[in-house]
Amino acid sequence: MTNEQWLIKRGKITTNRGGWRIGEAIYNCGYSMMDDLVGKKSFFQTLILNVTRKMPSKVLADWFEASFICLSWPDSRIWCNQNGSLIGAVKGSPVAGVAAGILSADSRMYGPGSISGGAEFIERALKWHKQGMEPLDIIKKELATKQTKPGTKPVIVGYARPIATGDERVEAMEIVTKKLGFKEGEHLKLAFKIHTTLAEHYQENMNYVGYVTAFLTDQGFTPTEMYRIYSTWVHSGVHACFAEANDDIAGGFLPLACEDIEYTGVAPRGLPKRK
């Protein structure tokens, strides 16, 4: 093997996503943007097309839009939102504020960063279930693989939530799912069985990521596709938090006086004599 795979790509782009042919058209995955998409397809249909190269149905795109609303609310105490607020307060650009918020949510604990873990779990869980394992056995087996610090509770991605137990967004999206005419697939059915079993034995519940990943796995999306589609998941709430702080006095968001920081380090000391 040599470096030929890279040599053939030098100075040349070959794409199946599309591009701009000046004076001719702008192409998205085989569609002409101005002729086939603008005014005819929704933004979410186009977004999912660009990620997956497959044009989703309008109802599926509407489901995605509803799911984006759920993961982004304007509470500036939430970590990603607060970063939008802080950048707003120091008169940063809205793009920097929102970009920082989006990047902050690439987290193992919440937001799009937890998508892959949730999607991979439910795929794994269904495989085990088909081999005869009951939900409680699946939960025990999954928890046994978790390495946690002493004193902390192991969690399954998609089945616990910081700050609160339970997740109001699951119920809201169940209504959307039914209203749009989707049926529950095998991953989502199992996810709910795990949910009720967890609640009974571990006092934890399925969270929003657990619901979304199970539903979308049933719809044929891969964990990678979900992570890509949801990469900007939190931006709406960050927008709100940025805007409010940006309109306030400079430095006016949660200002910290010196004594608001508790110093826990070593006592004042002089520099050692250097050679």
Next chain:
Amino acid sequence: MTNRKVKIESRNDSFTSKIKSEITSELPSDDNEFLVKETRIHGYDVMELMDSCDYNDVFFLLYSGELPTDEQKNLLRQLSVFLINLGPRHSSSRTAANAAVGRTDVNHILPIAIMGMGGAYGGSKEVESAMRFLRKHAGESPKTVAENCIKSTPDPKEEDWILAPGFGTDFRGQSPFLIKAKDKLLQSSPDNGYLNWANNFVTFLPIDNSCGWRLAGVVAAVLLDLNIEPRLGSGIFQMLASPGAFAHGIQFSNKPITDIPFLKDEDYEIKNDQ
């Protein structure tokens, strides 16, 4: 419980009322609690640090809590000079240059460059993963670890063969410049340290397939030899490599957009294979 409906309840976590810092103590000024009259880093007065220390001393102090020993100072100096410029072909320089020539607000050039060096292939994610790999295996026989890596990671042929984060092929070859830098760093590294272990480990990788060092492997081993934790590794790599990326980007901020290639249509092939 068989009902899907759940009650939403606060966990009532006990959050701290104050942010804690074991790094910085700030003494407020007498007439304004938001202003500082004295700042100390890990106990040292910043005014004294300004008189007696250089940048790398305080850089090391920030992350380790102590000033570096002479050996650590020398190793960090060598690593930071090596990483200060990953060159114009590195994705960090290219993302910075694309932003700059596109008239992006110059405030954003450096953050964009840093994002461009965050990847798991040749970037800071690979450094972090390589540090975790080395810390997990450095107590084991390098030969056995190498054999296990070869067994568990078949050669993909069509792209780089990465046997472990930081180790394998680089454009299906080995960079002579990287090897020279590694050899220099090896002279300043502890005899029983991670870089020496890794140097032994690569001798058991398939040399006929050009397997050996990748940039992340060298950086990871040196950072571990400096007692830096893997969770810090990606950020420290980003900081050390930022100056060159920013320099290569910002030079385009006052250049015409034509100074970076925009491929002609014949070199931009749109395939419609739907």
